[in-house]
Amino acid sequence: MKRLNRRSFLKGGLASGVTAAAVTGSVGKADAAGDFGGYPDSMGVLVDLTKCIGCRTCEAACNKEQNLPAPDKPFTDMSVHDEVRHGGLPRRTSEKAYTVVNKYEVEGREHPLFRKVQCNHCQEPGCLTSCFVNAYTKTPEGAVIYDPKVCVGCRTCMIACPFYIPAYSYSSPINPVVKKCIMCYDTRLKFGRPPACVEACPQQVMTFGKRKDLIDLAHKTIKSRPSLYLDHVYGEKEVGGTSWMYLTSQDAPFGEIGFDTHLGKQPIINYVKEFLAIVPMVLTIWPALFTGFHLLATRKEAKKNDESVS
Amino acid sequence: MKTYVTQGFEPIDTLKKPGSDTPWTLKEKLLLGLSSGEYVKQLVRNPFNWILAIIYAVGIPIILGRFYYGLGWVTHSSYDYPWGLFLGWGLFCMVPLSASGFMLGTTVELFGRKDFKPIERLGLLNGLLGYFFAVMFLQADLGQPWRLIYPMFVSLGPAAVLFLVAWHVATYLTVQVAELVPAASEMMGWKAPKKFVKSIVLGLTVAGIILSTLHQGALGALFTYAPGKVHPLWYSYSFQWFHFFCSSIFAGLSMLIVVSTLSKWFLKWRCDADFLGSLDRITLGLSKGASLALITYLIIKLTAVAHDNEWGLLFTGWGQWYIFELSFGVILPLILYTVAIRNQSVAVARFAALIAVLGILLNRLNTALITFNWNLYQEIPHWREIVITVTIYATYILVYRAVLYRLPILYTWKGESK
Ligand code: SF4
Ligand code: SF4
Ligand code: SF4
Numbered sequence: 001m002k003r004l005n006r007r008s009f010l011k012g013g014l015a016s017g018v019t020a021a022a023v024t025g026s027v028g029k030a031d032a033a034g035d036f037g038g039y040p041d042s043m044g045v046l047v048d049l050t051k052c053i054g055c056r057t058c059e060a061a062c063n064k065e066q067n068l069p070a071p072d073k074p075f076t077d078m079s080v081h082d083e084v085r086h087g088g089l090p091r092r093t094s095e096k097a098y099t100v101v102n103k104y105e106v107e108g109r110e111h112p113l114f115r116k117v118q119c120n121h122c123q124e125p126g127c128l129t130s131c132f133v134n135a136y137t138k139t140p141e142g143a144v145i146y147d148p149k150v151c152v153g154c155r156t157c158m159i160a161c162p163f164y165i166p167a168y169s170y171s172s173p174i175n176p177v178v179k180k181c182i183m184c185y186d187t188r189l190k191f192g193r194p195p196a197c198v199e200a201c202p203q204q205v206m207t208f209g210k211r212k213d214l215i216d217l218a219h220k221t222i223k224s225r226p227s228l229y230l231d232h233v234y235g236e237k238e239v240g241g242t243s244w245m246y247l248t249s250q251d252a253p254f255g256e257i258g259f260d261t262h263l264g265k266q267p268i269i270n271y272v273k274e275f276l277a278i279v280p281m282v283l284t285i286w287p288a289l290f291t292g293f294h295l296l297a298t299r300k301e302a303k304k305n306d307e308s309v310s
Numbered sequence: 311m312k313t314y315v316t317q318g319f320e321p322i323d324t325l326k327k328p329g330s331d332t333p334w335t336l337k338e339k340l341l342l343g344l345s346s347g348e349y350v351k352q353l354v355r356n357p358f359n360w361i362l363a364i365i366y367a368v369g370i371p372i373i374l375g376r377f378y379y380g381l382g383w384v385t386h387s388s389y390d391y392p393w394g395l396f397l398g399w400g401l402f403c404m405v406p407l408s409a410s411g412f413m414l415g416t417t418v419e420l421f422g423r424k425d426f427k428p429i430e431r432l433g434l435l436n437g438l439l440g441y442f443f444a445v446m447f448l449q450a451d452l453g454q455p456w457r458l459i460y461p462m463f464v465s466l467g468p469a470a471v472l473f474l475v476a477w478h479v480a481t482y483l484t485v486q487v488a489e490l491v492p493a494a495s496e497m498m499g500w501k502a503p504k505k506f507v508k509s510i511v512l513g514l515t516v517a518g519i520i521l522s523t524l525h526q527g528a529l530g531a532l533f534t535y536a537p538g539k540v541h542p543l544w545y546s547y548s549f550q551w552f553h554f555f556c557s558s559i560f561a562g563l564s565m566l567i568v569v570s571t572l573s574k575w576f577l578k579w580r581c582d583a584d585f586l587g588s589l590d591r592i593t594l595g596l597s598k599g600a601s602l603a604l605i606t607y608l609i610i611k612l613t614a615v616a617h618d619n620e621w622g623l624l625f626t627g628w629g630q631w632y633i634f635e636l637s638f639g640v641i642l643p644l645i646l647y648t649v650a651i652r653n654q655s656v657a658v659a660r661f662a663a664l665i666a667v668l669g670i671l672l673n674r675l676n677t678a679l680i681t682f683n684w685n686l687y688q689e690i691p692h693w694r695e696i697v698i699t700v701t702i703y704a705t706y707i708l709v710y711r712a713v714l715y716r717l718p719i720l721y722t723w724k725g726e727s728k
Contacts, residue, residue, distance in 0.1 A: 160536060173378060275534065291516060
């Protein structure tokens with residue numbers, strides 16, 4: 001639990017930015033403290049992409065579990081795999097679909113590979129750390145959930161999510177909210193049950209379990225068939241680690257099946273620290289500095305006044 | 311208005327009617343001493359009002375539609391581009407151009423440069439209105455604008471950069487209102503408020519500097535949340551906040567030169583001799599400040615490229631665009647300002663200011679929209695989004711003009727103003 005300190009420090013630091021309370025001396029601690037790194041016993045899902053056949057059963061299960069509106073095309077319609085939207089991109093999560101399965105034809109491979117997309121439930125989520133009303137929570141079970149009752153709709157969380165996951169119900173004039181996968185927290189995860197998509201998959205593509213066990217399992221799986229699997233567990237380290245992790249085959253590296261392989265290992269919040277660290281500095285140094293300037297700049301005048309008085 | 315003034319009309323600038331002891335009524339003050347009929351006549355005569363009327367005829371229904379049908383009706387409802395023109399233009403462009411408030415407050419009140427006094431109030435007003443309308447743009451963009459105060463009182467997310475922006479812009483708006491209380495007090499003949507503000511002006515100014523440093527920087531820091539989305543040339547996790555802060559300095563000063571020039575051209579009747587007489591000298595003074603900020607900015611921009619070792623990127627298409635932005639928006643105005651200062655040429659300084667303002671617009675739009683998602687696709691805003699943006703901006707101009715007509719910003723209130 002010691003690791004939680006940094007986050008509470010940041011809160012303290014910025015809050016004082018508002019109340020202008022002095023926080024002298026705390027500069028630099030932001031960097032010194034370690035990373036949050038997530039809850040030790042949080043759950044996760046390991047997705048073995050080599051097994052997925054693109055049947056969309058998981059999409060249907062998600063739709064039902066989350067009471068989402070009926071899709072434009074039925075879940076049995078496989079033509080969606082060939083859909084292209086703006087920018088030549090395949091489908092993405094939307095206000096009507098928290099998860100989508102996309103098809104990738106990789107050169108040199110006989111069969112296409114399918115990739116399931118949903119919120120990765122990051123250990124240190126960009127969405128969570130960027131929200132100015134604290135609408136997001138990382139639960140000890142590992143899910144990143146969202147409270148629509150406090151959301152103002154600034155959509156910074158959508159900017160900050162490195163995986164382009166959160167969608168927004170723009171169509172609603174009265175109550176637009178962020179729409180994203182919550183790992184079936186309310187209905188399943190809370191009670192220790194796996195998410196609906198995991199349970200529905202006919203191919204056992206996804207394994208639900210403790211994140212740390214899944215990491216072991218992933219590496220064991222790779223070792224068991226080194227000629228099949230690429231030796232990389234996507235999500236183990238990416239942006240500070242995610243609860244959902246992926247395995248792919250050697251002839252379809254992550255970069256070619258729609259994964260961003262340039263994200264780096266730092267959680268998103270680390271990129272913002274540089275600024276957060278200057279906040280207390282400006283607050284404490286500026287007043288003294290500029291009042292000093294003022295006295296210097298107006299000294300002559302003051303002298304003149306003094307002389308004229310005496 | 312010009313016509314009336316050439317006919318010998320004098321707009322109100324005193325509390326009491328000339329030669330008598332009866333004070334002007336509020337209505338008379340608001341109509342500048344014209345009768346309602348005369349006032350309407352001058353409104354109709356001004357071609358600019360016709361343009362405004364057309365903008366409103368199209369824009370108001372669309373703004374109503376935005377609140378009735380939702381954001382999806384006026385934007386492309388993009389999940390990949392959650393921020394469009396409302397924030398790209400309304401927040402990220404308006405706020406730096408409004409940095410003049412704290413710059414001028416600092417110069418006059420803190421550094422005691424009384425020679426900039428004639429333009430101080432214009433600087434403050436430019437700041438106040440710019441911020442106020444940035445908030446209006448934000449209100450158009452928020453999904454649930456009625457929850458604007460949530461980050462302050464209902465659910466706090468103090469570790470987020472936007473939290474800081476929200477609080478600081480709110481506090482700073484209050485500071486700026488306070489700084490302009492003296493102007494309103496003079497017109498209304500109140501004494502106590504003016505005296506009170508005078509007594510705390512140093513505190514207000516220092517608060518202004520702190521708040522401005524932080525929120526101008528914070529607007530830049532907002533983009534550090536998107537390391538993969540903003541093009542690396544426009545992204546610098548160590549310097550982003552400093553880039554935004556530093557460029558806001560010359561942005562604010564240049565905008566002030568532009569606005570004062572416009573005032574001189576179109577509102578000459580309202581400017582007093584003190585303002586007109588010192589404007590050239592002040593413009594050159596501001597130019598000096600702006601050119602210093604420009605050169606600092608140029609250096610840290612290049613430092614950022616060197617720091618992240620991005621020289622190679624300069625040879626890509628985006629790199630060319632980056633070079634264009636820097637040459638047009640930073641180097642060109644820097645050269646022009648230098649020429650202006652050397653030759654004491656006010657006209658060149660004004661031109662430089664215009665270019666610098668355009669350069670800032672280009673930089674902010676580049677960061678927020680154009681190079682955002684550079685490796686996905688580019689998005690052109692929906693036409694309704696553009697119409698709303700133009701309408702809100704037109705309102706900004708309208709309010710700006712209305713205030714300049716009335717409050718002693720460009721002129722000094724005569725009589726017992728001590
Ligand atoms: S249900 Fe399983 S096999 Fe079918 S698309 Fe989803 S993950 Fe792939
Ligand atoms: S994937 Fe995106 S939405 Fe999901 S937790 Fe991570 S940052 Fe948040
Ligand atoms: S859109 Fe809502 S959830 Fe997302 S950052 Fe803004 S207030 Fe938070």
